[in-house]
Amino acid sequence: YDLFLQARQLANGEYTPAMVRKQIQLLQNAVKLDPDFAEAWAELADVCALAHFNYFEGSDGLLTQASAAIVRATRLAPDDPTVIGDLGTYYYYGFRDYTRAAEQYGRLAQLQPNDPSVYNSLGLILRRQGQWAESLANFRRAVELDPANLKYLNLLADNLQAGRRWDEAMTIQRRIIALLPNDIREQLRLAVLA
Numbered sequence: 001y002d003l004f005l006q007a008r009q010l011a012n013g014e015y016t017p018a019m020v021r022k023q024i025q026l027l028q029n030a031v032k033l034d035p036d037f038a039e040a041w042a043e044l045a046d047v048c049a050l051a052h053f054n055y056f057e058g059s060d061g062l063l064t065q066a067s068a069a070i071v072r073a074t075r076l077a078p079d080d081p082t083v084i085g086d087l088g089t090y091y092y093y094g095f096r097d098y099t100r101a102a103e104q105y106g107r108l109a110q111l112q113p114n115d116p117s118v119y120n121s122l123g124l125i126l127r128r129q130g131q132w133a134e135s136l137a138n139f140r141r142a143v144e145l146d147p148a149n150l151k152y153l154n155l156l157a158d159n160l161q162a163g164r165r166w167d168e169a170m171t172i173q174r175r176i177i178a179l180l181p182n183d184i185r186e187q188l189r190l191a192v193l194a
Contacts, residue, residue, distance in 0.1 A: 003030035004040045020051045038077035042086035045070035053093035063094055084108045088121060098125045116145035120152050132163060148179060169193050
């Protein structure tokens with residue numbers, strides 16, 4: 001479990017190939033120590049699918065590894081919320097299969113209606129499908145549930161800007177600047193919006 005938590009903690013840092021390799025190593029060690037640890041298998045699938053999506057070195061092998069890990073996780077705990085969410089991530093990033101990914105996030109929303117990551121994920125899917133209004137509603141819900149999450153705030157600001165909702169985008173950008181007052185990039189983004 002400690003290895004699993006270390007891998008998750010790495011996800012909060014800068015996303016680099018080296019960080020991903022370390023995450024994969026930690027998760028592989030976790031499932032080696034406990035082959036019945038469904039959440040670790042699911043997280044391994046998640047990390048590998050995302051790295052595949054981002055065309056990291058060896059991305060075909062990463063997708064194979066993600067497939068094996070998600071099969072194992074779903075066999076061990078098909079109704080576990082972490083497994084369900086990571087199965088959605090696997091479909092989204094591994095295959096760009098937005099329909100199947102949305103089905104999994106829909107299942108997860110039923111189990112955990114106050115989980116902001118569900119709405120963020122649905123927002124991403126709906127945006128890729130060109131359903132901008134529905135996407136925006138989901139990003140708003142994610143921010144409502146986790147108002148200080150910079151990733152969610154940035155995605156909401158992006159959608160508002162793409163929809164030419166300048167005043168709302170500036171309001172969200174000001175919230176981001178309040179959280180990162182010394183970040184010149186965020187201040188520049190506000191200036192561009194104005």
